[in-house]
Amino acid sequence: MENFSINDIFATKGIEYLVIIAFLAILIPFWVVLNKQVKITKQIQNALGILTANILRIPQGLFYSKNHTWIHLEKSGVANLGLDDLLQHLTGEVKFSNLINPGEIINKGDLLAKIEHNSKLLKIFSPISGKILKTNSMLNESPEMLNEDPYGKGWIYKIKPSNWIAETNSCFFAEDATNWATKELEKVKDFLIMSMGKHSHEPSMLTLQDGGELRNNTLSELPNEVWQDFQKEFLNHT
Amino acid sequence: MNNNVNISDRGSKSLIRFVISELKPRGKIFTPFNIISGLIILLSLVILVIRFAKGLGSVADASQLHPWGLWISFNVITGVAFAGGAYVLTFMVYILNMKKYHSIVRMTVLWGFLAYSFYAGALILDLGRPWNIINPIIGNSFGLSSVLFLVAWHFILYIIAQFIEFSPAIAEWLEAKRLRKILVSLTIGTVIFGITLSVLHQSGLGALFMMAKAKIHPLWYSEFLPILFLISSIFAGLSIIIVVGSICQKVFKNQLKSDYGDSYKNIVFGFAKICAVAMFVYLFLRLLVLIHSQQWALINTHIGYWFLLEILGFVLVPFIFFIYGFKHRSMLLIHIASIMTIIGIILNRLNVSMIAYLWNDPLAHYPTWMEIVVSVSVILAQIWIFRWIIYRMPILRKSPDWVPEDEEK
């Protein structure tokens, strides 16, 4: 009853203050966790990662062709073939399509596969000749494997080479590969500036952040004309 | 058609001809959606004729103890929460200059404008003596002490503000260059005005129930109801925009630029993060309110379990989904979270205005099928107009060429 017994309208204030302290305490870690970058390089659209030679993966025991494919001969005599890390850093996540079926014979320089992003595509040509033994079915289900593990699970073909020694002569190996990759990056920068001038795009749309380094997934938002130019400049070496 | 003609040069005759030609439907007329929604709208028109001829009681189950039925509880109190995307988005784009969200502003403002217009219309349908609605407007008798007076006025002013924000698109459609310039210069003023109005009337909807203290269940009633309604309108509005935007992406895909998909994904991820933070705050607020009311013992009742379902099932769970979806960039998870949030908001608003309102009244109020038909057709009519405008005006697609580059939406 009113006015006849104690009525404390602030009875719960103590608990409320405790809840507020808890809220503030949880808010900071909550905010931090929310903003922490996802380590997987899968969807890096918002990440303004800087593409320099330091972050490229270049395992030293593999042969790298000028067309940005790698090959590795295993003890069994079968070679694995795939795309190198620099290429996938440039394109970002792509859709991959095999063009050769197991059992077919290919020659060096044949069209092996296509990678595609939003109806922009790049053709991949073969660095060696041989007989295709297997294609990687896992790539159909998880195309991001090309980006995450290009040298491991992201292999494209298993091939039995017919002329290994002669054809890998023109490939890069070990330290040469690292030097070549560094030079390629510089070449990509020049290429983009020139391409920019050619197709008159806004400079801001492009790439150059602090220090003039490239943005990750450089090509992914650039238009088809730039992709065609890139094909001619970087992937069509014979 | 002349692309460089000013609206004054065009002349009024050709303008009328232009508008009439635009009234023709585009695309197939007899799609399943059109047929079903058309029938529902026609049915509701019949119901409305009966309602006005014979009185509200002939179509609605409004009783003396439950005066507000579905049209107010659902279309007005819940629907307006969902139109909250407009003020959140204009705040982000025009005040905070977050350019990332620019491409979706027009669609959001259009949706908000149509929502308020249609739901204000739904409110008029519910009025017993609608011919007197002119009284609080023209100053015949201002009931200044009433929260409803404030809400009503804000609705009117806000509809005008949103129309002005949206009007550059109309000017672009009518090819009126000078008009467009004038309208664009008004944008920032109307945005500021609109955000202020929104803050007040979103919380005002909560304040409407302040005097119903004895009738709303203590787990829902509190003096903080206005703040809770305001915060929940933030994530309600954004969730609806995620859903509506994704549907628009599918339906109108031939209007969109080829990289719209990428930028839209980024926008959705951004929304997910904002919703997560807003829901975090909201959950803590509800906890504080619960403690403050000293009514936590009531959770151990049947209606207490319903309360827990609303908060834990349809606020906490989508909150977690939003965080997970944002961190792992999963569009699917974010869409599921949005839909669950929408259900949660509907539950909350219906609880406060209908379900927890006189919850122990044995003559509980169940809406009649006629009320439901009219409620649904208000939303369907809104969608029809929305679609009509998107097909014809530059909402989702690029502005016409004569619009200067830096002003392009």
Added chain:
Amino acid sequence: MSINRRDFIKTIGIAGVTLTVGNELLAAPKKEEKEIEFSGILIDTTLCIGCRTCEHVCAETNGLPDTSDEETGSNRQPTEKQLCVINTFNVDGNEIFVKKQCMHCNQPACATGCLTKAMKKTDEGPVIWTANKCMGCRFCMINCPFDIPKFEYHSPNPKIQKCKMCFERLKEGKKPACVENCPAEAAIFGKRRDLIEIAKARIYAEPDKYYHHIYGENEVGGTGVLYLASVPFEKLGFKTNLGATPYPEYSKEFLYAVPVIFTVLPALLLGMHSASKSENNKIEKEESYE
């Protein structure tokens, strides 16, 4: 920059208008001693014999159908056709009759919530409804703690029906119909101040006969209709948990905040807009130097 100036003027204009109008909401008007005081009705349930004459004459005076041959019960409410009803309660073997109608609160929730001023607290005391202003929003029904206003849902020209304390008759110097025709004088009419004195005197004179509380003296800030009873009021269907706070106070905080938000928020938003715009301009200028 022309845009900023325009917005500045607009903001100041809006702020100025709000402050002018807002003052009406904030400042409590200084009232001189008003000559007219509230009238009220005192209903002494210990005297009521349940004859229901009040129901008859109420219907007659207001032009409503006479439904008083209906059975009386303990949960009857006033309806859109019956503005006052008698309820019967059986307490400890005794039959107690209680007349139920609009309480004509000192600070009525219905009138505060009415956005067209159709519901109005008159200076004389009764809370009345005027048809030519009402738009039928039924907000008054939501607000009333006693659930009194009733709406004519089945009429295309619906009215809100509730007891008006026979306001027309009061203007002619007569008493409300129910009071004038009560054979047991259970209901008496007078100035509210006097009625409270009378009620207190009755309790003091016969302390065993009455429950020591005047219902309506302080409930929801005081009502124009007061009740005396011989048993606690909960047993007679009265709501006793309404508190003494006048109902308009519950929406006071929100309404008081409105002018403040209207002045502070636009200025704040304008400031944020300028700040973020100048940040962007700075960044763009830096980029163009590269």
